[in-house]
Amino acid sequence: xxxxxxxxxxxxxxxRRGGRWILRPTTFGITSGVVGLAGPPCSGxxxxxxxxATLRRPSVGELELLGHDVTGPAGQRAVRPRLGLLPHxxxxxxxxxxxxxxxxxxxxxxxxxxxxxxxxxxxxxxxxAELEMDMLPADLRLRAGLAATCVHRPxxxxxxEPLGSVTDPERDxxxxxxxxxxxxxxxxxxxxxxxxxxxxxxxxxxxxxxxxSLEVSRTWSRVPAGV
Amino acid sequence: xxxxxxxxxxxxxxxxxxLAVPALALLGGVAAWHALLxxxxxxxxxxxxxxxxxxxxxxASAALAAWVALREHRLGYLRGLSARSPALGPLxxxxxxxxxxxxxxxxxxxxxxxxxxxxVESGHPQVVGxxxxxxxxxxxxxxxxxxxxxxxRLPTVAAAAAVTCLWGIVRPGTWTYLLPPPGVxxxxxxxxxxTELLAGQALWSLGIGGLLVSGYLWVxxxxxxxxxPLVAAAVLITVTTLWIHAQQRAPLAPRAFxxxxxxxxxxxxxxxxxxxxxxxxxxxxTPLATRLSGTPGGFTRVEHRPDNxxxxxxxxxxxxxxxxxxxGYEHRAEQEIQISLLDAxxxxxxxxxxxxxxTALVSAWLLDETPPRMPDTAAARAFxxxxxxRRRHWLxxxxxxxxxxxxxxxxxxxx
Numbered sequence: 001x002x003x004x005x006x007x008x009x010x011x012x013x014x015x016r017r018g019g020r021w022i023l024r025p026t027t028f029g030i031t032s033g034v035v036g037l038a039g040p041p042c043s044g045x046x047x048x049x050x051x052x053a054t055l056r057r058p059s060v061g062e063l064e065l066l067g068h069d070v071t072g073p074a075g076q077r078a079v080r081p082r083l084g085l086l087p088h089x090x091x092x093x094x095x096x097x098x099x100x101x102x103x104x105x106x107x108x109x110x111x112x113x114x115x116x117x118x119x120x121x122x123x124x125x126x127x128x129a130e131l132e133m134d135m136l137p138a139d140l141r142l143r144a145g146l147a148a149t150c151v152h153r154p155x156x157x158x159x160x161e162p163l164g165s166v167t168d169p170e171r172d173x174x175x176x177x178x179x180x181x182x183x184x185x186x187x188x189x190x191x192x193x194x195x196x197x198x199x200x201x202x203x204x205x206x207x208x209x210x211x212x213s214l215e216v217s218r219t220w221s222r223v224p225a226g227v
Numbered sequence: 228x229x230x231x232x233x234x235x236x237x238x239x240x241x242x243x244x245x246l247a248v249p250a251l252a253l254l255g256g257v258a259a260w261h262a263l264l265x266x267x268x269x270x271x272x273x274x275x276x277x278x279x280x281x282x283x284x285x286x287a288s289a290a291l292a293a294w295v296a297l298r299e300h301r302l303g304y305l306r307g308l309s310a311r312s313p314a315l316g317p318l319x320x321x322x323x324x325x326x327x328x329x330x331x332x333x334x335x336x337x338x339x340x341x342x343x344x345x346x347v348e349s350g351h352p353q354v355v356g357x358x359x360x361x362x363x364x365x366x367x368x369x370x371x372x373x374x375x376x377x378x379x380r381l382p383t384v385a386a387a388a389a390v391t392c393l394w395g396i397v398r399p400g401t402w403t404y405l406l407p408p409p410g411v412x413x414x415x416x417x418x419x420x421x422t423e424l425l426a427g428q429a430l431w432s433l434g435i436g437g438l439l440v441s442g443y444l445w446v447x448x449x450x451x452x453x454x455x456p457l458v459a460a461a462v463l464i465t466v467t468t469l470w471i472h473a474q475q476r477a478p479l480a481p482r483a484f485x486x487x488x489x490x491x492x493x494x495x496x497x498x499x500x501x502x503x504x505x506x507x508x509x510x511x512x513t514p515l516a517t518r519l520s521g522t523p524g525g526f527t528r529v530e531h532r533p534d535n536x537x538x539x540x541x542x543x544x545x546x547x548x549x550x551x552x553x554x555g556y557e558h559r560a561e562q563e564i565q566i567s568l569l570d571a572x573x574x575x576x577x578x579x580x581x582x583x584x585x586t587a588l589v590s591a592w593l594l595d596e597t598p599p600r601m602p603d604t605a606a607a608r609a610f611x612x613x614x615x616x617r618r619r620h621w622l623x624x625x626x627x628x629x630x631x632x633x634x635x636x637x638x639x640x641x642x
Contacts, residue, residue, distance in 0.1 A: 055303050073449045081310035090304065095240050107234045110310035148305065 006031050006064075007156055007184040008052060013061035015044065015051055021208040022047050025061055028203075028210060030186070034179050036195030037188045038213075039205035045188050046088060046160050048205060052186065053085040053158045066155055081109065084154035084182065088161040090145050098136065098144040099129040102151055109152035119147045123177070139170040143177070150181050157182040161189055238319055242298060244327045247291050251331030254287055255280035256338050263339065264413055264551040268346030269500040271414040271482070273339045274356030274425070280335045281360045281367075281408040282395035288328040288364060289371030290388035295320055296375025297384065313447045317376065321440065324368045332364050346503060355425045362432035363407040367391055369439045376443070402475035406468070407432045415550050416498035417533035419482035424474050427467050434463035486531070492516075497531035497549070504552050511557035515564060518593050518619055522626040524568040529560075561594050574632035585634035592618060606639035 006029035014025035022044030039045035050056045054065065054076045066082055068075040096104075102125075103116050120129050123143045128136060133144060142162060149157060162178065163171055175198050178185060189195050192213055195202045202213040239245060262279035264272050299306075299320055306316035336357060371387040395408060404410035407428045414420060437460035445453040487502035489495045493516050495508050512529055519525045526545045532538070534548055545567060547560040574583055584601045588610060591598045601607050613621070628634045 053304070053308065055307050077313075080308045083308050085304040085308055087301070087304050090301075095243075096237060100237050104234060104237050105305050107230050108306050108309040108311055108315070113230075152310065 007066060008186075009062075009064040010052075010058075011062040011064075013051075013058045013063050015047055015056075016059040017044075017047060023051075023205065023210060024208045026210045027061075028212075030184065030201070032184045033200035034185045034187060034198065036192070036199035036202035037186060037205065038190065038192035038195055038202060039188070040190055043205050044208065045190075045205055048210075049158050049160050049186065049188060050085070050087075053083055054080055055085070081152065082155045084149040084152070084157040086145050086149040086157075086159045086162060088164065088188075094134045095132060097130050097132055098125055098140075098147075101133055101144055102147045105148035106151045111152045115151055115153075119151050123147045138165040139167075139174065142166060142174065146177065146181065154182050156184045157186070159185065159187045162187060163189065163194065235319060235323070239323055242295055242320075242323070244291065244295060244323055245330070248327055248330045248334075251284055251287055251291070251328070252334035255284040255331055255335035258283035259335050259339050260342075262413070263342060264415070265553040267416065267500050267551050268343045268503075269414065269416055270343060270352050271419045272500075273343045274353045274360075274420055275411045275414045276339050277336060277357060277360040278363075278408045278411060280339075281332075281364050282392075284328070284331060284335065285364055285367035285395060285408065286388045286392040288324070288331075289367045289374070289391040290384050291327070292324045292368045292371030293375035293384045293387040295324060296372045297379050297381065300376065300379040314444045317372070317443065317447065321369065321372060324372060325365055328364050328368045329361060332361055336360075353420060353422065353425060355422055355429055356420060359407060359425050359429035359432060362429050362436065366407075366432050366436045366439070369436055373439060373443055402472050405471050405475060413550075414479065415534065416500040417482065417484070418479040421474075421477075421480045424471070427471050427474070430463060431467040431471065434460045434467060438464060481533075493526075494528040496529065501531065501549060501552060504549070504556065507557050508547075508560060511561055512564070514595065515561055515593055518622065519568070521619070521623045524626060524630065526564070529564070558594070565590050565593055568630055570631045576632075579632045582628070582632040582634050585636070585638070586629055586632045589622065589629050589634070603636045603639075606636045609639050 008028075008030040010029070011027050012025040013023070013027070014021060015023040037045060037048065047056065051058055052063070052065070054070045057071060063070050065075075065079045068079045070076050070079055099116065099120065102120060103113070106113070106116050117126075120126050123146060125140065125143055125147060128140050128144075131140075133141060136144060142165070146159075146162070149159075159178065159181075163174060166174060178187060179198070187195065187199065192202055192204050196213070204211050204213055259276040259280035262276040299316065302316070307313060309315065340352075370391060374383050374387045377383075395410075398404045398406070398410060405424070405428070409428060411420075437456055441453050441456040441460060444450070445457060484499060486496035487499045487505065488497075489505040489509050493509060493513055495505055495512065497504060497508065508529070516526055525543065527543045528545070530544060530546050532546045532548055534550065536546075537548075538546060545564045547563050549556055549560060569586065573579060574586065581603075584599070585603075585606065587599045588601060588607055590596075592610070598607060598611065610618070622629065625634060625638050628638060
């Protein structure tokens with residue numbers, strides 16, 4: 001169903017790569033909240049995420065984000081400052097501290113310098129800010145990645161398998177953080193079970209088709225996303 | 228420090244491209260050193276050596292740039308989803324890569340300049356040649372970077388190096404060797420690079436770089452105002468290509484010079500780029516001049532001439548053609564003078580085969596070489612026993628036969 005106020009609207013949108021469909025033409029709409037996107041590795045999950053984040057163009061169909069048609073450069077230019085994306089293995093090099101990493105992202109997002117300190121504090125990274133990225137434990141590195149992704153307070157955030165490398169005790173704490181990143185958050189995982197229980201909606205990508213799972217526990221859903 | 232400066236510094240630390248500077252400088256330095264004429268200090272040849280270094284440095288820079296582009300592609304999530312221009316990230320990368328390539332080039336240029344200055348310098352430093360080399364090197368980096376952005380796969384790094392290396396070695400047309408980096412191996416003394424041709428090559432490189440960078444920025448931003456630099460670069464490339472094509476008949480120009488001479492006991496005059504060779508040439512050629520004195524082949528003046536200039540020796544003047552001062556150059560000069568004494572037409576006559584052997588025996592003495600084995604051992608033995616003064620006297624009497632390769636065994640028995 002596509003609501004008038006949908007954050008993401010895809011109409012007959014399909015993605016092809018190397019002559020085969022990664023996502024067959026499909027129509028869907030996402031309003032707000034935390035949306036899960038599950039699929040095994042190489043199912044096209046990451047390709048769909050980067051397409052939704054405007055870094056790749058859909059092969060067919062239309063895509064609207066935050067009210068802008070992003071199949072053209074004008075729409076992309078308008079929307080990109082309002083998006084955040086954290087890939088599965090976000091590339092960063094040794095020798096750069098967490099603060100420098102977030103400041104680097106803040107520069108490209110044209111965000112004032114004080115936003116860096118604010119988000120480091122919000123993500124409880126103040127003490128670890130001077131540590132180099134590759135010295136940080138997995139959960140703190142993820143927090144630094146999230147801080148860089150959201151330093152400009154985006155309206156729509158895409159996270160590719162963010163919880164893949166964290167342990168269970170840290171997972172629950174991070175889930176609370178993920179839900180508050182932006183009004184709309186799209187998050188992926190290899191298994192739908194990892195998303196069930198805390199995502200408002202869960203889609204599964206299988207055989208190049210996007211299917212919405214109807215069994216979604218509402219435990220976390222009582223807490224509105226973006227808070 | 229400004230925010231942009233801070234970001235550039237983070238990029239420099241993150242991608243660590245400056246670690247490549249020593250390796251690039253070593254590659255370019257070795258290529259330039261090999262390209263310099265041995266023992267010759269000639270500014271025009273120094274520019275040719277810089278171009279030779281660019282032919283090696285360029286593909287290496289292209290490979291480095293492709294690799295950096297490959298790595299930076301993964302940062303699209305930060306730099307692509309930006310409130311700033313999408314061109315900012317690539318421009319920062321290109322700035323860093325340009326600084327890295329130019330740093331290595333500066334080291335190579337310093338090596339070439341110091342070597343030229345340490346020897347006796349000659350000619351004029353061609354600053355526009357240095358500039359043409361730098362702009363060409365930047366083109367290589369841009370090509371590698373754009374290749375890495377267009378196809379962000381590991382094989383692109385090798386492909387960028389291979390294709391750009393091929394451009395340095397093989398050219399599609401005969402005149403295209405003049406396009407940067409020009410395929411000149413050496414600039415020998417007496418000839419010089421034409422400043423206007425170097426300027427044309429610099430402008431051609433500038434046009435290629437401008438076209439590639441503004442074209443890529445247009446792809447990223449679709450800004451209409453980029454049409455102006457795009458068209459300007461295309462016009463510049465077209466005009467300079469046509470102009471360079473028209474220069475193919477005379478890429479080098481004769482260069483005015485004044486001989487450097489040593490006056491005693493012989494007058495030996497060489498191109499000033501080879502003036503360090505004067506003492507050894509004087510020492511090597513004086514015994515030959517002494518042995519030939521009193522004969523029609525006697526000489527008191529030796530002149531260094533361009534490769535394509537062969538005046539008739541005579542009136543006590545002989546000519547030598549030295550390209551460089553690689554080991555053995557003194558002996559090569561002696562041999563050239565000795566060969567110039569002989570009548571090529573009569574010596575090539577098969578009827579004078581025996582006379583050629585006797586001439587070789589005398590030539591060996593003139594050049595202080597080991598005498599050749601010959602059937603007439605009696606003549607060889609007799610000539611070998613003679614004192615130096617007797618041989619000189621004998622040569623004065625038999626010079627005409629020596630020159631025409633018509634000596635006989637009898638000539639060595641009768642004196």
